Amino acid sequence: MSTLRNHxxxxxxxxxxPTIANLESGSKVARFSLATNEYYKNKKGEKEQNTEWHTVxxxxxxxxxxxxxxxxxxxxxxxxKLKSRSYEDKDGIKRYVTEIEANEILLLGTKNxxx
Numbered sequence: 001m002s003t004l005r006n007h008x009x010x011x012x013x014x015x016x017x018p019t020i021a022n023l024e025s026g027s028k029v030a031r032f033s034l035a036t037n038e039y040y041k042n043k044k045g046e047k048e049q050n051t052e053w054h055t056v057x058x059x060x061x062x063x064x065x066x067x068x069x070x071x072x073x074x075x076x077x078x079x080x081k082l083k084s085r086s087y088e089d090k091d092g093i094k095r096y097v098t099e100i101e102a103n104e105i106l107l108l109g110t111k112n113x114x115x
Contacts, residue, residue, distance in 0.1 A: 011108065014071065015034065017071060018031060020067045027063075028059070030066035031058075032056050037051050057102065069107055080100050080101045082101075083098070084099075
C-alpha cells in the first residue's frame, strides 16, 4: 500500500508547448499544462463538460522524452506525485503552487487527432 501514497495518474491533452530548461548541473526540466475532461449530465439531462488544468513537471530522462515527443494537443498519460511549493512574485506576494512531478509519460493518441 505504500506505493499508493501520493500517487497521481492522469490522461489528458497538452495545453501548450512544453518549456524545457537546461540546468547548470546538466540535467533538464520540462513543464507543460495538461487538460483533463470530465463529462456528466446536468439536471436537464444535457451533457456537460468540466475541464481541469494541471501543471506537469518532468526531470532528467523523462524531461528528454517530453522535449522530443510531447507537443500541444497531444494526448498523454502521466504518472507521478503531487508536489506543493511557494514563491514570492514580483510584487512580493507569496504564491502557492501544486504541480504533478511526473516520473513516467505515456504517449497516447495522435498529435492533432488527424495524423
